[in-house]
Amino acid sequence: MEDLKRILLVGVGLIGGSVALAIKKEHPVHIVGYDVKLDNCHLAKKLNIIDDCTEHFEEEAVRADLIILACPVEKAELFLEQLAHLSLKEDVIITDVGSTKSRIMEKAEKYFNNGIPFIGGHPMAGSHKVGPGSARAHLFENAFYVLTPSKNATNGKIDILKTWLKGTNAHFIIMDPKEHDLVTGVVSHFPHIVAASLVRQVENHSSKNEHVKYLAAGGFRDITRIASSSPEMWRDIVKHNQPILLGLIDQWMTEMNDVRHLVENGDSEELYNYFDGAKKYRDSLPVRAKGAITAFYDLYVDVLDKPGVISDVTTLLAQENISITNIRIIEAREDVYGVLRISFQTEKDLERAKTSLENRGYETYISM
Numbered sequence: 469m470e471d472l473k474r475i476l477l478v479g480v481g482l483i484g485g486s487v488a489l490a491i492k493k494e495h496p497v498h499i500v501g502y503d504v505k506l507d508n509c510h511l512a513k514k515l516n517i518i519d520d521c522t523e524h525f526e527e528e529a530v531r532a533d534l535i536i537l538a539c540p541v542e543k544a545e546l547f548l549e550q551l552a553h554l555s556l557k558e559d560v561i562i563t564d565v566g567s568t569k570s571r572i573m574e575k576a577e578k579y580f581n582n583g584i585p586f587i588g589g590h591p592m593a594g595s596h597k598v599g600p601g602s603a604r605a606h607l608f609e610n611a612f613y614v615l616t617p618s619k620n621a622t623n624g625k626i627d628i629l630k631t632w633l634k635g636t637n638a639h640f641i642i643m644d645p646k647e648h649d650l651v652t653g654v655v656s657h658f659p660h661i662v663a664a665s666l667v668r669q670v671e672n673h674s675s676k677n678e679h680v681k682y683l684a685a686g687g688f689r690d691i692t693r694i695a696s697s698s699p700e701m702w703r704d705i706v707k708h709n710q711p712i713l714l715g716l717i718d719q720w721m722t723e724m725n726d727v728r729h730l731v732e733n734g735d736s737e738e739l740y741n742y743f744d745g746a747k748k749y750r751d752s753l754p755v756r757a758k759g760a761i762t763a764f765y766d767l768y769v770d771v772l773d774k775p776g777v778i779s780d781v782t783t784l785l786a787q788e789n790i791s792i793t794n795i796r797i798i799e800a801r802e803d804v805y806g807v808l809r810i811s812f813q814t815e816k817d818l819e820r821a822k823t824s825l826e827n828r829g830y831e832t833y834i835s836m
């Protein structure tokens with residue numbers, strides 16, 4: 469035990485837990501969790517995600533070889549400041565997993581001018597779920613994992629961190645923190661705000677008309693799924709990426725104004741071209757290409773409404789030894805082709821399931 473390297477994991481939730489599992493897959497190591505929610509720590513220990521829990525952040529920080537900040541981004545900043553005042557191990561590396569990078573990097577450059585390497589990190593995959601119970605070692609498989617090294621971080625230190633994180637099977641890319649925040653603002657943070665606002669619009673209408681709630685199924689649920697993620701996490705992300713998000717909101721308002729004119733004019737060709745342009749661009753986006761932001765391997769299966777059909781599908785998958793993580797019957801058929809949504813742990817399982825079901829005559833669709 470004494471010889472094992474020690475990792476301090478601050479924030480033992482979905483992402484911290486998944487990183488810990490990926491590290492454990494590749495390295496014999498002693499991981500100690502620290503979390504404001506003690507229950508999360510205890511659950512993670514029970515699930516063998518971490519080896520121990522501590523309530524003494526500083527005591528553990530000075531013993532650690534690697535410190536991973538995996539709590540909401542505003543809290544991560546505070547921990548960084550606390551770490552700067554401690555006598556940490558000479559060879560320690562500090563990293564984080566936060567969804568924004570500029571603010572934490574500014575703080576890291578300010579606090580660690582003593583030589584301690586801080587290497588910002590952002591695994592670009594995840595889910596709307598929270599807590600260690602949803603952590604998975606394969607969560608980041610094939611996803612981009614952005615690294616934003618501070619000035620102190622030599623290539624040697626970056627390589628050591630990549631070796632620690634090898635089990636994620638992610639694709640590491642080094643990015644400038646400002647560029648990172650712009651890109652993630654466009655593809656992740658701003659869409660999250662839009663999803664939340666769509667849900668709130670439906671909520672407003674549902675207080676006036678009881679049917680709204682029941683008809684808000686299918687497509688609406690799909691485009692607003694991310695609105696079910698942790699409000700605490702998104703509060704912090706929006707505060708950290710404020711300037712970029714304000715610019716994107718302004719652009720969106722101009723876009724909505726243009727759309728308003730299109731709707732007002734009612735010109736068939738203009739309306740068609742608007743939707744056609746959006747469809748063409750969306751269809752050209754890489755689907756399940758390496759690095760796409762996704763951790764969901766969902767297959768839609770068109771099934772006839774007759775008894776025994778679900779057991780036929782699940783029996784077939786069981787015979788092929790393909791594990792499923794979730795199965796759901798989707799009642800609104802307009803938005804997706806198919807009525808059964810089956811989720812898998814890996815892309816390989818999804819592809820195998822697709823082939824087996826199609827060989828049996830089912831029509832299947834992969835939808836993002």
Ligand SMILES: NC(=O)C1=CN([C@@H]2O[C@H](COP(=O)(O)OP(=O)(O)OC[C@H]3O[C@@H](n4cnc5c(N)ncnc54)[C@H](O)[C@@H]3O)[C@@H](O)[C@H]2O)C=CC1
Pocket residue numbers: 478479480481482483484502503504505508538539540541543565566567568590591592593594595596597598599600697698701705
């Ligand atoms: N959820 C996602 O899909 C992704 C999230 N991230 C980033 O990962 C970080 C963690 O998010 P998740 O794991 O998704 O959330 P989570 O809610 O599953 O985990 C966060 C953990 O941090 C703990 N925590 C909160 N305040 C704390 C404090 N003051 N001290 C110690 N622990 C504290 C919480 O109790 C919780 O266990 C966030 O910074 C988020 O921006 C990055 C990539 C994807």
Ligand SMILES: O=C(O)C(=O)Cc1ccc(O)cc1
Pocket residue numbers: 566567591592593594595596656694761762763
């Ligand atoms: O649930 C999803 O589809 C996500 O997009 C998850 C996500 C949330 C925050 C990130 O910084 C990265 C990925």
